[in-house]
Amino acid sequence: MNRLHWYLKLVRLDKPIGIVLLLWPTLSALWIASHGVPDWKLVLIFCLGTTLMRSAGCAVNDYADREFDRHVKRTAERPLTSGKISGKEALLIALLLSVISFLLIWPLNILTKQLSVLAVMIAASYPYFKRFFPIPQAYLGIAYGFGIPMAFAAVQDHVPLIAWGLLLANIFWTVAYDTEYAMVDRDDDLKIGIKTSAITFGRFDVAAIMICYATSFALITLIGWQQGLRFWFLAGMGIAVLCALYHYRLIRERDRMRCFAAFRHNNWLGAAIFAGVALDYVLH
Numbered sequence: 016m017n018r019l020h021w022y023l024k025l026v027r028l029d030k031p032i033g034i035v036l037l038l039w040p041t042l043s044a045l046w047i048a049s050h051g052v053p054d055w056k057l058v059l060i061f062c063l064g065t066t067l068m069r070s071a072g073c074a075v076n077d078y079a080d081r082e083f084d085r086h087v088k089r090t091a092e093r094p095l096t097s098g099k100i101s102g103k104e105a106l107l108i109a110l111l112l113s114v115i116s117f118l119l120i121w122p123l124n125i126l127t128k129q130l131s132v133l134a135v136m137i138a139a140s141y142p143y144f145k146r147f148f149p150i151p152q153a154y155l156g157i158a159y160g161f162g163i164p165m166a167f168a169a170v171q172d173h174v175p176l177i178a179w180g181l182l183l184a185n186i187f188w189t190v191a192y193d194t195e196y197a198m199v200d201r202d203d204d205l206k207i208g209i210k211t212s213a214i215t216f217g218r219f220d221v222a223a224i225m226i227c228y229a230t231s232f233a234l235i236t237l238i239g240w241q242q243g244l245r246f247w248f249l250a251g252m253g254i255a256v257l258c259a260l261y262h263y264r265l266i267r268e269r270d271r272m273r274c275f276a277a278f279r280h281n282n283w284l285g286a287a288i289f290a291g292v293a294l295d296y297v298l299h
Contacts, residue, residue, distance in 0.1 A: 021094040025077060025105060026070035026112070032279055033073070036192070037065045039285030040185045041162030043292045044178065047242055048170035051296020057169055060123070064116045065162055071112035072138045072158070078105045079142030087203040126168040134161040149215040152197070156189030157182070177238050184234035191227035191259075192281040194220060195266055198274040221267055228259040235288060244295045251291015258284040 027033055041061055045053045077095045085096050094100045113135055120131055138158045144151040160182045167178040190212055197204070197213035198220060204211050216223040232252060239248045258280060265277040 018100075021099045022104075022108060025074055025094045025100060025108065027073045028070065032282055034066050034069050035282050036189075036285060037069050037159050037162060038062065039282075039289045040160055040181065040188075041065055041166055043289045044163040044166035044181055045170065046289075046292050046296060047177070047181075047239075048167045051293070053170070057123075057166075060119050061162060061166060061169075064119050067112045067116040067119070068134070068138065071109040071116070072141070074105045074109035074112070075139050076142045078102050078109070080145075083207050083209060087200055087207070089200060089203075120169075123169050124172050126172060126174075127165055130161070130165045130168055130174075134158070134165065137161060145209050145211070147210065149210050150190065150212045151210055152190045152193040152212045153186055155193055156186030159189050160185030177242070180234055180238050184231045184238070187227040187231035187234070188281075188285075191224045191231065192278050192284075194224050194227075195262065195274050195278040195281075198266065198269060199271045199278075221263070221269070224266065225259070225263055228262075232256060232259070239292065239295075243299075244292060245299055247295035247298055248291040251287045251289070251294070254287035254291070255284045258287065 023029060042058070045058060045061060049057075077093055081095050081102060095102065095105050117128075117131060120127055137154075138161075141151070141154055141158050144154045148154060163182045163185060164174045164178045167174050194212040194216065197211040201211070201213045204214060212223070213220050232255060236249070236252050239252070262277040262280060262284075265273040265280075
């Protein structure tokens with residue numbers, strides 16, 4: 016049971032914020048792809064698959080960063096870094112979760128399976144982008160948003176242009192909230208040489224975050240309007256904008272804990288957008 020406890024901490028099931036940040040845009044894509052009437056089997060598959068793949072990604076990320084994490088106050092006590100479990104165990108857990116996730120989508124079409132393989136490759140390579148890429152959060156946005164084209168592929172058996180537009184919107188949103196997250200560790204990351212958007216943006220970090228929010232909202236609103244979504248969708252987008260303005264109040268002084276609070280609050284931002292999409296299809 017003690018071993019299981021550390022395995023659960025490795026895959027962050029005690030911190031589900033990462034799961035919901037992946038889940039809200041994926042669910043929004045499922046609803047838009049199916050015009051508001053998704054197959055509930057698909058909803059279940061994508062919910063479980065998102066949870067499993069995010070968990071696998073955490074295990075791979077901790078394995079890749081095991082030497083760096085010991086120098087960061089917030090991550091020094093993670094199970095792998097602190098020696099509670101081994102690197103081999105972390106990789107085996109990641110492999111097991113990935114296999115289970117692939118089995119979930121086995122009944123779906125070939126295109127969805129092909130995209131799932133690409134999604135795994137992107138997720139597995141993300142930790143290494145922090146070694147050289149100045150804004151690895153953009154690559155994380157691709158990894159976190161790849162459920163979007165997969166959702167369209169599963170429903171429509173092809174990936175239309177609007178799916179890639181939603182993925183682009185998700186990239187900007189991810190850069191916004193993960194820069195807030197990176198602001199918490201900026202001092203430690205500077206010491207150990209990790210690349211983050213918080214470091215790259217420098218004194219323009221807050222402005223860059225708000226620009227990314229605005230760009231993401233503009234893309235989502237344009238796509239939703241083009242798909243015929245109206246009042247409830249716009250209401251959801253309005254709440255998302257209010258959330259972003261609240262985040263500005265939290266991060267403008269660059270206080271570590273307030274930046275972390277802003278990051279966590281993105282759960283409500285993503286939920287507002289999905290609720291607007293879902294309600295508009297039901298009530299419009």
